[in-house]
Amino acid sequence: MIRGLAIAALCATAAACGRSDAAVTVWHAYDKDERVAIEALAADWNASHPERQVELVAMPYDGFGDKLGSAIPNGNGPDLFLYSQDRLGDWTAAGVLEPIEFWIDDATAARYTPEALASLAYHDALWGLPVAVKSLALYVRTDLVATPPRTTDELLAMAPALTARGIFALAYPVDDLYAHAPWLHGFGGRAMDGDTPTIATAEAVAAAAFARELVQRKVVPAEADAALTATLFAEGKAAMAISGPWFIADIPAGVPYTITTLPTVSATGLAAAPYLGTEGILMSARARDKDAAIAVALAFTSDAAAALRAERAGQVVPNPAAYRGALADAPRLAAFRRQLAHTVPMPVSPAMRAVWTPYKNALGQVVSGAASPAAALEKAAADIATYARTEGAR
C-alpha cells in the first residue's frame, strides 16, 4: 500500500513512469487530425506487433523542445519523438539524438524526397526520418487575380491596376527573414553556409533591394505581420499572400482562392525558393531498444503510413509514392508539393538562431528607407558576429 503510494507520488513528477519496458515510447505534440492519424498508425503497429507495442504520449506543444532536451540526457525521455529539424544543431551537440544513417540504405532513402531527407542531415550524419514538410507558397484570390504571376516582372506589372483600386498586389511580413527567404534564394543568396552566416552578400543585397522596391512601389504593405497579412487577404485588400499550410485555417469561408508556386525571380531566372521545414521522427540517444525503435520509425514513415497521414490530417508528406488515387489530385497538397521542388532546407546550425533578429532589423531599415541594403546587411552581419562570439570559445 505505502509502496504503491510512493510510486504514485513519484509518477506524478516523472512523465516517464507510465512506460512499460517492453514498449517503444513515442512523444509527439500533435492534436486534432494529426493526432488521430498518428494514433491510427500506432494501432496498426500494435495489432501486428504484440511483442513490441508502441506507446504514444501526447505532449503540449509549449515547452516540448525544452522538455525533450532535459528529459533525454537524464534517461527519462522517449525512445522516439516527432519534432521539426530546427533544433538538430543543439541536440546533436548535446548528445540528445541518435544518428540513424546506419540503418538507412539507398533503397529506404528513395522513399522520401531528397530535400526532405537532406534537411534532417547534419554534420555528415542523418538524425531522423521525414514525416511531413512545410514551406511557404503563393495564395491567390481568384476574384482579384485571373492568372497568378509566373515571374516577379509579371507581379510588378499587375500591381498598378490593383493599387489604383486600393488593393495591394501581395502581402507578406516584409521584414521577416522566413518570409523574405524566397527572394533571398531566388536571387541566388543563402543566409547560412554550413555553420557560417553569409549575410552581406551581393545576392542578399539584391534581394533586400527587391523587397524595398516592392514596398516603395506599393506592391506590398510595409508593416504587415502574419496577422495583418491574413486580415488583408481575407478582406480583399491584398490580392495575393505568401504563407504556409497553416494559412488555410485563417481564410474565411466564401473567399475564392487558390494556392500555387511562388514566381520566378526575373533578374536571375531562379525560382523564388522558401525555406523547407521538415518534421521528423527522431530517435533519443538513450532509446532502450534501438532496433525496435528504428523499425517503428520506418513503419510510421512508410508510403502507406504517409498516405494515411496526408488523407486524414492533410499533412504534406515527403513520400512521392504516397500520392495515389484521390490524393494525387488533392489541389492544396498538389500546390505545396510543386513548391517542394523549389525549396531550401531550413538551416539546422545553432548559429542560425542568432541570425533572425538582426536580419529582421536590417530588412526593417531597408524597406523603410532608413538604410541602404548593403549598409543594413553589413550592420546585421557585424551584430550576428558579436552574438556568435562567446566567452567560452575565446
Next chain:
Amino acid sequence: MKAGDLRRALRDALLVGALLWIAVTAAFVRDRNKDATQRALRHAQAAAELVAIGDTPPTPTAAAAIVGAPVASKQHGFLRRRVAHTAAGERPLGGPTAPAVDKLLYDAAGRYDKDGPFVAMLSDGSERAVAAVATARGPAIAITAGPEPRAPVPWLAVLGHLGLMLVLVGVGAVLGGRARGVGVALGLATWAFPAYFAGGPGLALAMLAVAAAAGWAHATGATDRAIASVRAHKVALSFLAPAGVAMIVLVVVPFAVGLALGFYDHHHGRWTFVGLANFKRILTGDGHALSDPLNFWFILGVTLAWTFVNVMLHVLFGTLFALILRQPWLKARGLWRVLLIVPWAVPNYITALIWKGMFAGEYGAVNSILSGLGLDRVSWFSSWATAFSANVATNTWLGFPFMMVVALGALESIPKELEEAAEVDGASSWQRFKEITLPHLKPALGPAIVLGSIWTFNMFNVIALVSGGKPGGSTDILVTDAYRWAFERGEQYGMAAAMGTIIFLLLLGWTLIGRGLTKGDEEARP
C-alpha cells in the same frame, strides 16, 4: 551517571552520525563507480589493442572488429557504409535490419574519424566502455560486454563500526563530566576511517572537524538547547515550514541560480565558467560605439530616459485627473473614476497590442487621424524618436491610473477646514494648491514614484509588443535586451543572467536612494 545523560549522548551521536553516514555512503558509491569505470576503460583499451594485432580479447566483449573507411552513397553524402573485419571474415555494417551492436562499431568508427584514437564510456547508460586504436586498415574497436562487477557493500564492517561508535559514546556518558563531550567526539571521529578510504584525506579531516564540533556542542549543552527550542516552537515552525519551503524553492534558489549563471558562458548546451567576463563585456560596451544599440550604455541611457519620461507623465496626468475628479462641479464622478481606472484594469499586453495596432503604418488609427487632418502619415517604428514616443504614449496610458488612485487617496486626507481657512484668508487657488495640496500629496506620491519607476524600468511588455525594439534595437530597454541575449542571440544565457544581475543592482541602489528620500519626507511630516 544519569540515564538521561546516556540517552542524550546517544541521541546527538546518532543524529550527527546519520549525516556523516550519508556523506560517507555517497563517497563510497562514487569511489566504487569510478573504480568500475576505470576497469571498464582498461578492459576496452586492452581488447582493442589485441583486436588491432589480430588476437582474441581475453575479457568478454559485446563487439570487436577492425572497421574500414566509410563509403558514401551516391545519392546522399550523409548515408555512409562501412565494413567490419573480424576473425570470422568481413561483414557490412548497417541496413534496415542490422543488429544494434553493429551500430556501436559503426558509431565508434565515426568518432575515431573525427577525434582519433579514444577510449570512453558509452553514453547510453549501459556502463559499457568503447576503445578505438589505430591500425593500417582503420580503427580497431572493442566494446565491453556489460557493467563491470562492483565491490559489495561491507555490511559487517558497517555494523562493527556502528557498534564501536555507540560504545565510545556510551562509555563517555557513563564516565560523565568532561568525558561526555569527548565520548561523542571520539565516537563520531570513527567515521574518519571509512571516509579516508572512500573519499581521501580531505573528507576524513572534514569528518574529524564535524565530530569535534558535535562533541563540543554536546558538552556545552548547545544541542540540548537547540532541540528544546525546536520542541518549544514546534507549532510555529510547522506553520512557517510551507511558506519557508515555497520561498526557498521559488525565490531563493532561482535567484541564486540566476546570480551564478552570470559567471558562466553557455554555448550549444555547454557551460563554461568565465568569471567576470560577461560583466566586463557588458560594461565595456563590447567594442560597439556609444551610439550603437548593442552598447550597454546606450541601452541604459534609453532605459533611464524611458523611466524618467514615463514616471513624470504618470505623475502629471495622475495628479491632474485626481484634481479634476475632486472638483465639486463634476457630475457622475463615480463613472469618471471607473473609466479612468479601466486602462489599469485591462491586462497590459492587450493594451500594448491595441496601441501597436493604432500606430500601424497603413491602417493604424493614429495615421488615419493624421491623414484625415491633412497631415502626412508617420512611419512610427522607423525612427527612434517616433518609436520611443509610441512606447511612451502606450505606457502613459497604462501607468497614469495608478498615480491617480494614489493621489486621490492623498487628496481625500486633506482636511477640508485647512482649505476653507486658506480660502477665507484670501489665498488664491494656485497658492492653495502650492501650499496645501502639494505638501499633502508628496508623502503619498514619493513611495508610489519609487514603485512606479521600478515597474517602468522593467516594463517588458510595452517595449516588446509595441516597438519590439525597432528601429534596429534602439528602443530596447535593459530587460528586453536581456531577453534577446537569452533567446535571440544564440542562447547566451550567461550574458542574459549577467544583465539581470546588473538590472537588480541598479534597482536595489535606486530603492535604497528612494527609501532615503521618502523617509526624509515622513520625518518632516508633522
